[in-house]
Amino acid sequence: MTDRLPHTLRSDASDNRERILDAARALFATEGLKAPMREIARHAGVGPATLYRRFPTKQMLATEAFTDEMRACRAIVDEGRAEPDPWRGFCLVIEKTCELHARSRGFTEAFMSTFPDAMDFVAEREYALRSIAELAHRAKDTGHLRPDFVLDDLVLMLMANRGIHTTSKAARVAASRRFAALVIQAFQASPQHSPLPPVARLAPAAPAAPAAPAAPGKIT
Amino acid sequence: MTDRLPHTLRSDASDNRERILDAARALFATEGLKAPMREIARHAGVGPATLYRRFPTKQMLATEAFTDEMRACRAIVDEGRAEPDPWRGFCLVIEKTCELHARSRGFTEAFMSTFPDAMDFVAEREYALRSIAELAHRAKDTGHLRPDFVLDDLVLMLMANRGIHTTSKAARVAASRRFAALVIQAFQASPQHSPLPPVARLAPAAPAAPAAPAAPGKIT
DNA sequence: ACGCTAACGGACGCCCCCGTCCACTTTGGC
DNA sequence: GCCAAAGTGGACGGGGGCGTCCGTTAGCGT
Structure with a gap:
């Protein structure tokens, strides 16, 4: 049969x-x-x-499509929580998360957007946020994370990270890496500077070079 | 006649x-x-x-439509350059620029997007960037701005700031304000913490509250 | 080898946005 | 008041994405 x-x-x-x-x-x-x-x-x-x-x-x-990324996201926060030094774990979470989100524009949108209907992402995001909240609490206790840090700051950071668009994926990842480093600088309580990742070439060049003639740049 | x-x-x-x-x-x-x-x-x-x-x-x-914003942008950088203390001027430029961009989503897009054809924004943006570069140079000399700051970091900051979306304009401005404060923390060389602006209520609440039932939240 | 049926993809109608054309209306100098 | 020209808005054809229907193909159990 x-x-x-x-x-x-x-x-x-x-x-x-x-x-x-x-x-x-x-x-x-x-x-x-x-x-x-x-x-x-x-x-x-x-x-x-x-x-x-x-x-x-x-x-x-x-x-x-984003099951893998979702799993990676969960793995990142779990890994961060497992770290002996909470502040180190906190930094790891920020760095890895930024990179993960920089690698897929769509995943970021799916992760941030709130789908009331049937999207598993909401639960997953809540889990991640709660875990990070706990990690942040421990990191505050060690005195490395500034006391006025709020969980919404991390959401703010994620939203900001998604605004980073560049030409190539590699450039976006590099830019996100530097951004993450800057954010960590901003979050730490006792500020000692660590060297920043290198700058990636961003879309609009600083000097007055009239941009590449390739992109028609329609405004739509 | x-x-x-x-x-x-x-x-x-x-x-x-x-x-x-x-x-x-x-x-x-x-x-x-x-x-x-x-x-x-x-x-x-x-x-x-x-x-x-x-x-x-x-x-x-x-x-x-954005002539006013463009004028405001130029005024901001000029005001920042006129400040006696370069670092103070630098911070002012960041704060005011973030707020300006937070107030109009469209202006940010127009300002960032590179239109090869006929858009005056390019020249205006280049002027702003060059001015800020000079201001940053002076701020570095005073020892307040970290030496490894690069102009692209500011572009990065602008791109990141545009990623901040919230429900209301007021919330977006508040979030941008806090973001600017964090960025300034990250940029300063000798880090002494100043209090951050209050957090604005961001879109996805931290606890598991299943979001407002109002928005249908279509994915398209 | 056969045939049942899941699976396929081209084609259809719908809606929204775009940019343009044209017949009618309003302004303002005389 | 008159009337030419500037100004107006509704209507039109084109294009693209959406979600669905249906005649045809091909996997797989027997």
Whole structure:
């Protein structure tokens, strides 16, 4: 007797499913969550209907696509909490989180945005925030984290980090790294300067070079 | 003899022009530069054709609409340079600039975005950046600004500041204020803590309160 | 080898935004 | 008051994304 409930996907189906997820990850990372469903389907080499049957809504697709990042996020905070020195753990969390978010524009949007319906991210984010709150409390006790630090400061930092856009992903990661270092400088109670990561070349050059002629730069 | 060149607008025309600019300022501030032209026209109580004849492209509209902000921006850096204490001037520039950008989402986009064609913002931004570079140089000489500060750090800060979104404009300004204070903490060479501005209520509350039921929170 | 059925993708209708054209209305000099 | 020209707004065609339907293909159990 065959399984009446097709909980197991057909071979081509699961194959397509994987390619869809790969395409979604790639496009979400570069274009953000606003990447058109059609584009994802095209990039995966499937028709729109296939995409929509597998993932009826963009939320579901994003949830599945960002499972890895979600796991990495949880791993980061757990690792930070496990660190013997709370302040060191706190810094690690900030650095790694910034880098993680810098690597995928879409993940940041999904992580920050509050989806009341069915998105698992909310619970995950709350867990992360609560964990960091506890870590921050311990870090304050050691006197390394400034006493007036508030958990919202970390949310502020995440929101700020998402504003960092550059041309290439590498540049964005580098910029985020330096940003994280600056933020840590701002958060520590007894301020002793540690060297900052190198600056990445940002989009608008400082001197009056009239920018690259490549980008048409439409305003839309 | 009447003026053959209608360099002077008819009364109703200039009236509409003002209303269009007001509407554009309001919508650009809340919705950002992506606000539909139709919406601006509707909000101004005119037809689309009127809007398009007065401002053939969104760039021209934005340029005109943000003249005040642009002037304010220049005033801020000039004021900062005039300050006797360079570090104090530097801090003033950061604080005021963050607040200015927090007040209008659209202005930030226009200011940061690099429009090769016809946008006056580029020159204005370059002037501001060069001025701040000089100010930063002096602030370094006094020993208040950390020596490894780079002008790109300021661009980084501006990009980060634009990532701060909240529900209300007041909350955004407050959040930006605190952010600016943190950034200044990170930038100063001999770190002595000054009290931070109060935290504003950010969008996602720290405890597990399941958010306001108001926003449907669509992902698109 | 066969056939049942899950799975596929092209095609459709919908809506929103864009930029332009044109017939009607208003202004302001005489 | 008159009337030419400046000004106006509704309407139009184009383009793109969205979510769904349906005739066809191909996996897989027998």
